[in-house]
Amino acid sequence: MTELDFDYLRAYLKQRSGLALTAEKRYLVESRLTPVCRRFGQASLRDLVGALKISRDTAMERAVVEAMTTNETFFFRDRLPFDLFRDVLLPQAMAQAAGRRRLRIWCAASSTGQEPYSLAILLQEAAAKLAGWHVEIVATDLSTEVIEKARLGLYSQFEVQRGLPVQWLLKYFTQIGEQWQIGASLRSMVDYRQINLLNGFEALGTFDVIYCRNVLIYFDAPTKADILNRLAASLAPDGALLLGAAETVIGLTDRLSPHPIHRGLYGHPVAAGRAAPPMTLPLRAVAAR
Incomplete structure (x- = not known):
């Protein structure tokens, strides 16, 4: 994933979910979006970025956002x-x-x-x-x-x-x-x-x-x-x-x-x-x- 691809994903996620990803979160983007690439038949994150730019595949767009959403929780958290x-x-x-x-x-x-x-x-x-x-x-x-x-x-x-x-x-x-x-x-x-x-x-x-x-x-x-x-x-x-x-x-x-x-x-x-x-x-x- 190039710096331009990472910058695009940061802006994409900021616009759609409000997530403000810093530069050191690149590893997190790569680890969480690689399974999304496989799911939608994209060979790499670069291909995924290209697809997001030209496609209106709402399922893929939703999957990208949801993959980056943190869902850590448990019952009576923090009591x-x-x-x-x-x-x-x-x-x-x-x-x-x-x-x-x-x-x-x-x-x-x-x-x-x-x-x-x-x-x-x-x-x-x-x-x-x-x-x-x-x-x-x-x-x-x-x-x-x-x-x-x-x-x-x-x-x-x-x-x-x-x-x-x-x-x-x-x-x-x-x-x-x-x-x-x-x-x-x-x-x-x-x-x-x-x-x-x-x-x-x-x-x-x-x-x-x-x-x-x-x-x-x-x-x-x-x-x-x-x-x-x-x-x-x-x-x-x-x-x-x-x-x-x-x-x-x-x-x-x-x-x-x-x-x-x-x-x-x-x-x-x-x-x-x-x-x-x-x-x-x-x-x-x-x-x-």
């Missing part, structure tokens, strides 16, 4: 965002929405489904408190391939061993051969949709809680700012946005503010300040970490 949801955000959202008894959650980079299903498990555990409520989980991802896997809810032994407590594995999953499938009732709680965060997502409506974790780190600053501003527009006035541990809104937007206590939690500036005093984790949640 704290889920303790925070169970012990703080869910009770707070229920208090705020008591009149309408409706709760909307968006997982904005859901990958193969472990994050939204982790939230679905917590909601099922709180089912008695949520009787009479309409709870909606919308899960979106750029990759149609991982969305299909998420909808199926079928995971390997290795995948269910990563972060999922064994009691919940036995309670909510059924073993099928060497794999485990999450129950139909929990699968039905999640509405999966293909969404590119670079494009408009206003049609999804507003949400009480938005998880957009470990995706902004792959974008450049202007792209991060644009997405954060549009996430702010999709967040309810007293809503909560959770980002990854290495992500922040500081220096990117003034439409969201970090919570003074909880790392990774953001809200509208007035709401973030007003909610600060009560938003502390109970001792049992802290001890669990």
